[in-house]
Amino acid sequence: MKEKIINDVYLALEKQIPEHEIVIEYPKERKMGDFAIPCFTYAKTLKKSPQIIAEQIKEKLNYPKIEVVGGYLNIFLDRQELTKQVLEDIFQKDYGKLDFGNQETIVIDYSAPNIAKPFSVGHLRSTVIGNALRNICVKCGYQVVGINHLGDWGTQFGKLIVAYKKWGDPEKIKQDPIQELTKLYVLFHETAEKDKTLDDEARLYFKKLEENDPECLELWRWFREESLKEFQKTYDLLGINNFESYHGEAFYNDKMQPVIDELKEKDLLTTSEEAKVVMLEDLPPALIQKKDGATLYLTRDLATAFYRKKTYDFKEALYVVGSEQQLHFKQLKAVIKKMTYDFADNMHHIPFGMILQDGKKMSTRMGKTVKLHDVLEQAI
Numbered sequence: 001m002k003e004k005i006i007n008d009v010y011l012a013l014e015k016q017i018p019e020h021e022i023v024i025e026y027p028k029e030r031k032m033g034d035f036a037i038p039c040f041t042y043a044k045t046l047k048k049s050p051q052i053i054a055e056q057i058k059e060k061l062n063y064p065k066i067e068v069v070g071g072y073l074n075i076f077l078d079r080q081e082l083t084k085q086v087l088e089d090i091f092q093k094d095y096g097k098l099d100f101g102n103q104e105t106i107v108i109d110y111s112a113p114n115i116a117k118p119f120s121v122g123h124l125r126s127t128v129i130g131n132a133l134r135n136i137c138v139k140c141g142y143q144v145v146g147i148n149h150l151g152d153w154g155t156q157f158g159k160l161i162v163a164y165k166k167w168g169d170p171e172k173i174k175q176d177p178i179q180e181l182t183k184l185y186v187l188f189h190e191t192a193e194k195d196k197t198l199d200d201e202a203r204l205y206f207k208k209l210e211e212n213d214p215e216c217l218e219l220w221r222w223f224r225e226e227s228l229k230e231f232q233k234t235y236d237l238l239g240i241n242n243f244e245s246y247h248g249e250a251f252y253n254d255k256m257q258p259v260i261d262e263l264k265e266k267d268l269l270t271t272s273e274e275a276k277v278v279m280l281e282d283l284p285p286a287l288i289q290k291k292d293g294a295t296l297y298l299t300r301d302l303a304t305a306f307y308r309k310k311t312y313d314f315k316e317a318l319y320v321v322g323s324e325q326q327l328h329f330k331q332l333k334a335v336i337k338k339m340t341y342d343f344a345d346n347m348h349h350i351p352f353g354m355i356l357q358d359g360k361k362m363s364t365r366m367g368k369t370v371k372l373h374d375v376l377e378q379a380i
Contacts, residue, residue: 001082005035005075012060013053017042033067033074040071101141104315107308108134108144111240112321114151115227115248116160116181119234121370125352130320131240133350145312149304150248152224156185158206161219162198163188177226182369210253220250234373237380255303256295260288268338278335286331301332309343316346323351 002024010019027036039050039057046053050071057073058066065076110130113119130146137144163184164173173180192198209216228246235241260276263269269276274291288299308317319329329349336344354361357370 001077002035005037008061009037009057009073012057013042013046017045027074032069033065034077035075037073037075038071039073043071097139097141099141101137101143103141103143105312106137106142106144107147107312107314107317108137108320109147109149109318110134110320111243112149112151112248113227113231114156116157116178116185116223117151117227118178118182118369118371119231119373121372121375122355124372124375125355126320126322127238127240129350129352130318131238131242133318133320134242142315145245145308145314146243147245147247147308148243150224150227150246152220152248153250153253155202155206157209157220157223158202158204159188159192159198160185160223161205161209161216162202164219173226177223178230181223181226224248234376237373237376249300252300252303252307255307256299259299259302259306260295262339263288263335266339268335278338280331280334280338283331283334284327286335298328298331298335301328302335305332305336305344305347309341314343314346316348317343318348318350320350320352322354324354325349326351 005024006019006022009022010017013022021041023038023041025036025038027033037054037057039053042048042053043050048056051068054068054071054073058068061075063075064078067074067076108130110133111123111127113123134144134146160181164181167187168184169180188198188202192202205216209220260269263278268278269288270279270285271277272285275287276289277285277287279285286298287296288302289295305317308314321329326349329347333344333347336347
């Protein structure tokens with residue numbers, strides 16, 4: 001802009017003053033203009049007062065606002081138009097693009113809402129921090145694999161199937177899947193407080209689901225499909241539509257046993273109170289299998305880490321998960337290290353604080369949760 005103004009003034013003075021003698025200053029206060037041109041040094045050459053020279057230049061210039069104050073010509077720019085030009089220039093030339101990532105792969109695990117439940121405001125931080133990290137990594141020249149590790153497995157699905165079979169109305173669920181499924185989930189817990197047999201029934205149905213019972217699988221797939229459609233509305237509001245994978249917890253069901261077998265082969269499993277654990281230095285023992293043979297989050301995350309390393313051969317793996325899981329990720333890395341795999345050093349937990357409601361953790365089962373979609377619409 002300074003170069004353009006110097007050239008315009010040079011032409012307005014009919015080239016009587018050399019360009020290198022045209023000086024541009026910044027006014028002491030912004031309200032006086034964006035640029036100031038003192039006309040005092042031109043008076044001797046042009047045989048006119050600085051005020052008259054400034055007035056003559058003003059008549060020949062085309063800027064949003066020009067003021068003559070004494071022997072100064074104060075020029076005001078169209079800041080909105082200038083901002084637009086600067087941003088367009090940045091986008092076209094892709095300023096700040098770095099290449100030190102060498103197209104190596106970074107896996108980012110973020111967002112991860114639970115299916116058949118509302119996309120809670122509790123998932124906001126994971127979603128936006130993960131997406132910001134993704135943008136930064138792409139800008140630095142990395143290949144990024146965004147993974148939405150959906151909460152799509154566990155005993156809650158046994159509870160949901162029981163609730164659906166007892167009280168569900170298929171037509172209502174088709175109209176508003178998440179709200180109706182949440183109501184059923186809350187109703188299950190309210191009823192289970194009085195009727196303890198419901199929990200046993202839920203465990204039975206989850207076992208059927210684990211054993212690939214056709215009816216249970218069909219219901220589970222339906223719950224998952226409807227949830228993803230509902231989640232997409234929130235992702236659209238956030239402008240986040242770049243997950244390469246939606247493999248959730250269920251995807252790793254058949255990938256845990258090989259990890260358990262390897263832990264046995266390497267003599268790392270110890271029996272403690274009938275459960276299988278890995279003893280760790282400076283950390284509590286890592287629980288791998290309950291006494292009834294059931295696996296845990298840690299078992300599943302071990303299978304997840306090995307699958308991601310084998311599939312993507314990542315340079316770094318980032319887990320954008322709440323700070324309450326810090327011990328979990330320390331144990332996860334420590335177990336992989338004990339198995340003599342160095343890629344554990346390249347796994348990083350990105351923690352963030354918990355979002356509370358009235359000072360308490362939100363709970364779907366108690367009917368206490370805030371839908372992220374509602375919060376975003378209210379904010380907009």
